[in-house]
Amino acid sequence: MVGAPLHSMPQRYGAFAMVLHWVIALLLVGSFSIGLYMVGLKFSPQKLTLYSYHKWIGVTVFSLAVLRLLWRLSHRAPDLPASMPKWQVAASHASHALLYLFLIATPLSGWLYSSAAGVPTVPFGIAALQLPDLLDKDRELAALLKFTHMAINYSFGALICLHVAAALKHLLIDRDGIMTRMLPGKTP
Amino acid sequence: MKRWITALPFLFLLTATLPAAAQTVDLARSEVLFGFKQENVPSTGKFRKFAAQVTFDAARPEATRANIDIDVTSVDLGDAGWNDDVQGASWLNAKQFPKSAFVATGAKALGGGRYESTGKFTLKGITRDVVATFTAKPEAAGTLLEGMVPLKRNDFKIGDGVWADTSVVANEVAVRFKVFLRK
Numbered sequence: 001m002v003g004a005p006l007h008s009m010p011q012r013y014g015a016f017a018m019v020l021h022w023v024i025a026l027l028l029v030g031s032f033s034i035g036l037y038m039v040g041l042k043f044s045p046q047k048l049t050l051y052s053y054h055k056w057i058g059v060t061v062f063s064l065a066v067l068r069l070l071w072r073l074s075h076r077a078p079d080l081p082a083s084m085p086k087w088q089v090a091a092s093h094a095s096h097a098l099l100y101l102f103l104i105a106t107p108l109s110g111w112l113y114s115s116a117a118g119v120p121t122v123p124f125g126i127a128a129l130q131l132p133d134l135l136d137k138d139r140e141l142a143a144l145l146k147f148t149h150m151a152i153n154y155s156f157g158a159l160i161c162l163h164v165a166a167a168l169k170h171l172l173i174d175r176d177g178i179m180t181r182m183l184p185g186k187t188p
Numbered sequence: 189m190k191r192w193i194t195a196l197p198f199l200f201l202l203t204a205t206l207p208a209a210a211q212t213v214d215l216a217r218s219e220v221l222f223g224f225k226q227e228n229v230p231s232t233g234k235f236r237k238f239a240a241q242v243t244f245d246a247a248r249p250e251a252t253r254a255n256i257d258i259d260v261t262s263v264d265l266g267d268a269g270w271n272d273d274v275q276g277a278s279w280l281n282a283k284q285f286p287k288s289a290f291v292a293t294g295a296k297a298l299g300g301g302r303y304e305s306t307g308k309f310t311l312k313g314i315t316r317d318v319v320a321t322f323t324a325k326p327e328a329a330g331t332l333l334e335g336m337v338p339l340k341r342n343d344f345k346i347g348d349g350v351w352a353d354t355s356v357v358a359n360e361v362a363v364r365f366k367v368f369l370r371k
Binding site: 043044045048049052117118119120121122125126127130137139142 | 226227228229230231232265266267269270273276350351353356357
């Protein structure tokens, strides 16, 4: 390790955390894209099917997000490098807390919207898995929740863009190993 | 005059075989709903406007008569957009077929306050034989009839074209009704 910096490179996240991170990332991109596309479709079997898929992915994301939150609450995240300015550390903590919040709030708002719209969520079309309706059918509340779900999604999308931009900055400009923490590979 | 007198017994005979005059239906306590499944997601809707002439006497179920006229344009799935969609040509085609009707004649007791009645359902200009099952619950103010008519939407070409495939929207539709007959 000749020439290694004094402060050690940050460790990686464990395999479990990494798998959850990337699977959720993939599902979010898929679900967001389906969501954007399906709302513009005219009433068709394809539209209904895409709504179902969107909701099934949402349920999956929510379940994985709960698992992830439990993991995060019971484990320490790898240390950030000492070279990182204090404001960046604070910003990182704040944005990660928000990311976790959105991971839960986004599918939850969709579930509430579905409930108020009177269209229950039946994961993977399996009747036995039907989620309870948290709200009664209510047209006005449904319209409000539809907007809320959309607003939460765009905010989450913007935050994810920031998250990706920051990760790429650490990888390509700072080269401080921050992004490597979430990438599989040999431990440096 | 003499002719009238000889006709009298026949008149009595006639009225005795005629069903009793339709009872008063309390529309505020009556409903016409329908349920279907969309990729196993239970969905419900209702018809806000309908007229009902119903005669029911638990002592004479065979004399049951029901005539429910449904205003198809009053369909309500709980969302203005869906209401427009479901009234479109491939679904209910409400513009061309604004009326739907359920007519039942006679009922037989199944026991336990349950009855079965055969009848005809007209939807989208197509009439089919149907079997309704219902319960009759006597209450202080009258009798509550609550029942179900199972339909197959493809029998009525409801959701034709791309929708005829039942893998997304199931073929089975349950029309549920509540009719409150005042004393």
